[in-house]
Amino acid sequence: MAMFDLNETQKQLYEMAKDFSNKEVWPKAKELDETAKFPMDLLKKTHELGMLNAFVPEEVGGLGLETFGHCLISEALAMGSAGFCTAALANDLASVPVILSENKLVWKEFLAPMVDECLMASYCVTEPGAGSDVAGIKTTAKKVKDKYVINGSKMWITNANYANWFFVLAKTDPAAGHKGMTGFVVPAKTPGVTIGRKEDNMGQRCSDTRGVTFDNVEIPEKYLLGKEGDGFKLAMGAFDRTRPAVAAQCVGLSQRAMMCAIDYAKQRSAFGKVISENQGISFMIAEMARDIEAARLLVWKAGVEVDEGRKNTYFASLAKMFAADACMRITTDAVQIFGGYGYNKEYPVEMLMRDAKIFQIFEGTSQIQRLIVGRLLLGN
Ligand code: CO8
Ligand code: FAD
Secondary structure, X not given: OOOOOOOHHHHHHHHHXXXXXXXXXXXXXXXXHXXXXXXXXXXXXXXXXXXXXXXXXXXXXXXXXXXXXXXXXXXXXXXXXXXXXXXXXXXXXXXXXXXXXXXXXXXXXXXXXXXXXXXXXXXXXOEOOEOOOHHHOOXXXXXXXXXXXXXXXXXXXXXXXXXXXXXXXXXXXXXXXXXXXXXXXXXXXXXXXXXXXXXXXXXXXXXXXXXXXXXXXXXXXXXXEOOOOOHHHHHHHHHHHHHHHHHHHHHHHHHHHHHHHHHHHHHOEEOOEEHHHOHHHHHHHHHHHHHHHHHHHHHHHHXXXXXXXXXXXXXXXXXXXXXXXXXXXXXXXXXXXXXXXXXXXXXXXXXHHHHHHHHHOOOOOHHHHHHHHHHHXXXX
């Protein structure tokens, strides 16, 4: 796989995704932000183009797209709307632990239908009392004859109201820490599952975030992923594939912010000349370009490593850390370049800045990415 350029297939995928994003998504971004309406129509179109649920393995009829290709789609879609892209990507986050578990019955029952229909899924790990500290979750799954009974509350679950099924991480042996955690698939319509209200978030407002509670939810043991005790590693293993894609989202959003900033800087005048002629402005743009290019290379590196079968946790965290922090800086500078107009909803950059903030929080905060890299380097 080429590191510094895309091959023909990758170029076509990236161009198709970019074309769709520019023509169909970006023109609707402001409306999606204002109405906070879930972008089901756009997701259906994305599905028709084969870009949604592309992780589903070929064995059950899917594209079996690798992480690298997935990152290309992610960057392009986020250039249109980061919130819409998050809704699309949450499906993959839910699917990856299922894929890693190699539970072929579950693949057939839950992944295969996602190829033909625009079905959604959610990854239910975070709880009201535990986000960064995954091993601190409280949800339990108790074996009763040939069933598991799940009890607990999950929080901040993306796509929850539209999901057909959930990946749920629960404790089957609460005394055993992370080694007592197990992953399950829970169909959304199972009795005892309650979906909370849509959370009123700062940015990415069209994406759907809710609490989900499990009250004596009974599921057959065939929906267990791997074996008891495998859950933590499945949940973490998923991040190795999805953190690069989230970092790619940051690249796409940053690219959009830079494009807006360049257009504006070339037409706004102050002190008798366009503001782009000031070194202070051109330096900000140059630093945006530097960070976008560097973040993209880290994304590609993280993608290539995992696709070629090497453990990529280090590069996945570096990519997510660098790209998310860069995205926050870039969108903040874009607002700065717009001056007062940047602070106003008439122009798009305030939305881009709000959309950027969550990238430093979800899929592992920027501090957690530093913790992971620090531990890997220092052996703590
Ligand atoms: N792969 C496989 N195994 C792993 C991995 C990995 N990447 N990482 C750790 N492990 C293993 C370790 O090797 C260890 O194994 P063993 O017991 O055999 O020694 C075991 O897991 C425990 O590891 P640690 O000691 O490192 O565990 P800690 O409890 O200290 O904490 C972390 C680990 C890294 C801090 C972990 O808890 C973490 O990643 N926290 C962040 C949580 C997070 O990222 N949450 C995100 C939730 S999802 C989300 O936000 C969705 C966003 C929107 C979705 C849409 C997409 C755009
Ligand atoms: P905490 O873990 O309480 O952290 C609070 C602060 O302390 C943070 O700044 C953190 O970086 C810092 N901190 C914590 N521990 C350390 C440490 N050891 N060293 C240094 N600093 C530390 N979760 C899901 O499971 N599925 C989803 O689909 C999902 N979607 C989300 C969508 C949105 C819009 C949001 C807001 C969240 C979503 N999440 C989801 C949850 C998200 O992953 C968590 O919010 C995130 O992991 C942080 O957890 P927390 O909010 O509990 O913060």
